[in-house]
Amino acid sequence: MSPDPASGDPIDYGRFDRGRGEDLNYWTLDPTLRFEARRVYPADEFEWAEEHLEAFGDAVAGPIAENAEEIDREGIGLDTYDRDGEVANRVRYPAGIEETERITYEEFGLTHDAFHAPPGREEPTSLLHPLTMQALLSFNDAGFVCPASMTVGAALVLERFDDGTNAETFRRLTSRDHDEHIEGAMFLTEKQGGSDVGANEVRAEPRADGAYELHGEKWFCSNVDAEGALALARTPDAPDGTVGLSLFVVPHTDADGEPNDLVVRRLKDKLGTIAVPTGEIVFEGATARLVGEEERGFRYMTEMLNYERLTNAMGAVGLVGRALLEAKIHAANREAFGETIQSFPLMRRDLVEMTVDYEAAAAFSYEAARQYLERNEAGDDSDAYRLMRLLVPVAKYKTARMAVETASYAMEVLGGNGYVRGFTTERLLRDAQVLPIWEGTSNVLSLDVLRVLGKEAAHEALIPHVRDLLDVEHPFVGSVAADVEERFAELQEALMTLATEDEDYAQYHAKRLADLLFDVVTAAVLVSEAEWAIEAEGDGRKALVAEAFVRSRFGDDTAYGVTSGDRSGMERFDAVARYASVDPESLVEAAPADD
16 A cells, blocks of 8 residues: 555655555545545535545555456457357456456446446445546556446446346446346448447347347457447338437347357457457347437437547546556656656656646546536536536547547657567557547547537537636636637637638648637636635645646746746746645745736
8 A cells, every 4th residue: 555645745756666556546646636526526526536546545555456467468369169160259358357447347346336336335326437547557557447447337227228128238248247247339330431320330230129130340349359339230111321320238148158159250340458358259140239219329329429538538537547657757766877766857847748738638528427427417408417428528638639648648758668568668559549539530620619609509508617626716717717718719719710610721720729618718717726725725836737737738938938938847846846835825925926
């Protein structure tokens, strides 16, 4: 168990020789994650969850970490046929995957607790709890997060839309008994479709017994042997496009454990995320059960898609946290020219900037999660729904790119070792690279932002929300908020411009709009957090983080800052990169005087 840095002293990363092991706990050693969870969790739930998350932080840094390395090293195999040439569809896993599943699903109830009351509670948790657990899991195994997340997502869809036809599937998806538990999956992608889901061609033929038979091919099926897989297909005479798609549960095997009428043609030879088998499936009359009503499948699936995109963001946050931890541990131990490399000004600047990016990714993702939770209570006519629809795709897009960049630079901090298997950062980079691809590419997500602004008028909820976040009183925090106000006005102007220009122009600028939206909202959230931390905890550290983020995004870039005289990364290294507490009174002295 790692030391709890809650004392306010700088964290001594030199006490560790690597970013995993029995002496390290991802929860207690990560004030960023703890701060955001405490801010967003329902109060009574966080009181229960904190002990649970601390224990899980130990497990992820210990046996789950060891299993992740074994799984990545040994890989996963497939026996499509048995020795007699009969279809087997058997996926071969390393031994460590079963222990990871038992720890995650049975001991800690990741896929159970949001649907059934866990030990110590009288009611289920919010969905923020599995999301936070998935962030912790991503410190070590972003691949395993995929089936864990899709299991929650599939259960969420069945809970909300199924008429009872698939009650047994829901029960097993959410079971805490490992021997009964099954995993979920989401089979959308077809070769001719890709992001154009409306082009899907897999057919669903009704049978006399009420079930359906699926015919056709799915090109990317992550968690290919899931017994609780959801698949989109088109029933007879259904219209073209997404409006004609229905949703089905397609088990991997039948009630007797024999293969369903499908063939797993092959597994994809992927760059990373080795823990989740991704393959190609040919349905040859596979038995499937309808979820809800026909021709409403795409709407049902978007419920899961919103959750998966949020999971993708949370996974990116966890991966950034682990990459940053590896970089800080190495910088605190590696000596060059008689000093540890964290002593050198340029490395200090790098670690401060990486920490600020981590804080930004976590702040925005948890804000998106907060709106997601509030929408579940308020419904689809609420401001929370509009904010959720706007923030979730931006969170997924931006954090995914940040994960790739941070993992790449953490590898650079470690030098040649960082490029070598066994030193973690190379695996983090391989795993990170899928995050911009899963659940929609950067372009797809940016265009989704345009759609939600146009169809949902999400800006009408966004603008007052940002204004509320920027309404602060502390003089130092207020000076940071004033710097954000200028870009906030530019964001409003950009929204108005794209609303009045033609569609081609709007699409051309969609990604830059998403960038600006992320920067403004993140800055506003950090400003609000800084005010809260000063008032509630007497700590000004978050104010320095907010200022650093605003300067990095909105600051004067004359000569790229070389002539600015700025030394903040050196002077604030302990406060920002090592999480030392900051006396708020020292901030008042640094705040600019009123004119």
